[in-house]
Amino acid sequence: MIPGAFDYHRPKTVDEAVGLLSSLGDDATVVAGGHSLIPMMKLRMAVPEHLVDLQDLDDLKGISVSGTAVTLGAMVTQNELIASNALAQACPIIRETALQIADPQIRYVGTVGGNVANGDPGNDMPGLMLALDAAYELVGPDGTREVRARDFYDAAFFTARSDGEILTAIKISAPPAGHGWSYMKQKRKIGDYATAAAAVVLTMDGATCAIASIGLTNVADTALFAEAASAALTGSDLGDAAIAEAVAAAKAITNPAQDGRGPAEFRTHVCGMMVQRAVARAAERAA
Amino acid sequence: MAKIHVKMTVNGREVEGLAEPRTLLIHFLREDLGITGPHIGCDTSHCGACTVDLDGKSVKSCTVFVGQAEGADVTTIEGIAAADGTLHPLQEAFREHHGLQCGFCTPGMITRAHRLLQENPNPSDAEIRMGISGNLCRCTGYQNIVKAIRVAADEINSAREAAE
Numbered sequence: 001m002i003p004g005a006f007d008y009h010r011p012k013t014v015d016e017a018v019g020l021l022s023s024l025g026d027d028a029t030v031v032a033g034g035h036s037l038i039p040m041m042k043l044r045m046a047v048p049e050h051l052v053d054l055q056d057l058d059d060l061k062g063i064s065v066s067g068t069a070v071t072l073g074a075m076v077t078q079n080e081l082i083a084s085n086a087l088a089q090a091c092p093i094i095r096e097t098a099l100q101i102a103d104p105q106i107r108y109v110g111t112v113g114g115n116v117a118n119g120d121p122g123n124d125m126p127g128l129m130l131a132l133d134a135a136y137e138l139v140g141p142d143g144t145r146e147v148r149a150r151d152f153y154d155a156a157f158f159t160a161r162s163d164g165e166i167l168t169a170i171k172i173s174a175p176p177a178g179h180g181w182s183y184m185k186q187k188r189k190i191g192d193y194a195t196a197a198a199a200v201v202l203t204m205d206g207a208t209c210a211i212a213s214i215g216l217t218n219v220a221d222t223a224l225f226a227e228a229a230s231a232a233l234t235g236s237d238l239g240d241a242a243i244a245e246a247v248a249a250a251k252a253i254t255n256p257a258q259d260g261r262g263p264a265e266f267r268t269h270v271c272g273m274m275v276q277r278a279v280a281r282a283a284e285r286a287a
Numbered sequence: 288m289a290k291i292h293v294k295m296t297v298n299g300r301e302v303e304g305l306a307e308p309r310t311l312l313i314h315f316l317r318e319d320l321g322i323t324g325p326h327i328g329c330d331t332s333h334c335g336a337c338t339v340d341l342d343g344k345s346v347k348s349c350t351v352f353v354g355q356a357e358g359a360d361v362t363t364i365e366g367i368a369a370a371d372g373t374l375h376p377l378q379e380a381f382r383e384h385h386g387l388q389c390g391f392c393t394p395g396m397i398t399r400a401h402r403l404l405q406e407n408p409n410p411s412d413a414e415i416r417m418g419i420s421g422n423l424c425r426c427t428g429y430q431n432i433v434k435a436i437r438v439a440a441d442e443i444n445s446a447r448e449a450a451e
Contacts, residue, residue, distance in 0.1 A: 008308035103421030108344035
């Protein structure tokens with residue numbers, strides 16, 4: 001499978017990259033790790049005339065952890081997320097999620113920025129970022145702006161990022177020490193997208209759940225923040241009744257496609273199972 | 288669409304060439320450089336037969352454009368054995384323990400295992416299985432592949448200890 005022809009650009013700075021996108025217009029596409037884009041190009045479902053490779057933009061490469069303030073450069077790879085002990089300490093669900101993405105070769109190359117910016121409902125990081133209430137930093141010709149993950153996803157492959165903008169960083173305020181977490185993903189095989197997956201983060205105050213937050217992967221046109229399901233847990237004792245209410249609320253907002261992963265009803269059912277298991281696991285881990 | 292001039296190091300040798308930007312690294316290796324050890328299996332980044340080492344990372348060279356590898360240090364299966372042709376312990380172990388049947392996946396399997404052992408010199412069987420989970424073999428059922436990698440790890444570790 002041979003992709004369509006294109007011109008290749010490798011800018012050295014963010015300004016240069018943004019300038020290229022402005023001058024080249026709609027026919028240009030940025031590429032980070034390329035493991036979503038290149039397969040699409042090989043199928044000719046994406047036929048950019050210009051490819052702007054971000055790999056030399058060193059400003060997009062670091063992981064910074066300062067207390068609960070976490071900043072991930074867009075070009076940080078899944079493998080680098082997994083390898084960072086500071087990150088695993090502050091916000092361990094990120095490592096747990098990254099480990100469930102694709103396979104080792106793809107994790108060496110695939111980036112967190114590409115994963116969240118692509119807008120594919122099958123990607124795992126958007127659901128996680130919705131649960132963590134992350135913000136994305138976007139740089140374009142008019143400067144820098146931040147968009148909450150919860151305001152970012154419009155439809156499959158349609159996001160708040162405009163064509164002239166580059167997603168440069170992800171900012172997360174990690175839940176407090178002692179929080180519980182779990183990313184549960186049902187997939188057919190390693191390398192597959194989720195049949196359904198759930199990200200759960202919660203903080204306990206004694207026997208009461210003080211804050212809970214749930215994100216869902218690949219059960220609708222976009223990743224979903226399960227607001228009602230989160231609210232069902234918040235203030236509860238995380239008992240069977242509360243969990244059943246959260247599961248029902250999560251399932252109610254799903255609208256999965258029927259595909260090789262199963263009929264829509266099955267994927268909604270699996271989504272409920274993932275929520276139930278992720279809440280149980282997060283509760284076990286919470287201090 | 289102008290061709291681009293690319294330079295990289297492949298198996299310790301500096302190479303360069305003119306290529307269309309849409310050229311995938313696997314095609315540059317196989318068709319321009321004649322390095323045919325890395326195979327094209329699925330061509331969709333699933334099977335891992337095209338795995339090469341790129342700047343210390345295992346990558347699927349069917350999903351990397353040649354321009355992205357500009358300036359990189361690339362190792363293929365051809366670069367795993369010693370210069371005098373002595374097989375690497377992984378290659379010996381795959382042969383000794385029947386870690387292949389048809390051999391199509393083997394270059395990618397060994398190149399991947401080579402990087403895995405650099406990062407984790409003494410992996411458990413579970414870690415080996417996770418480590419090669421991006422490489423598919425349709426013949427062996429993986430049992431002998433895992434065994435070969437474990438034996439090679441032991442071999443490399445014993446040789447290292449003996450040298451110290």
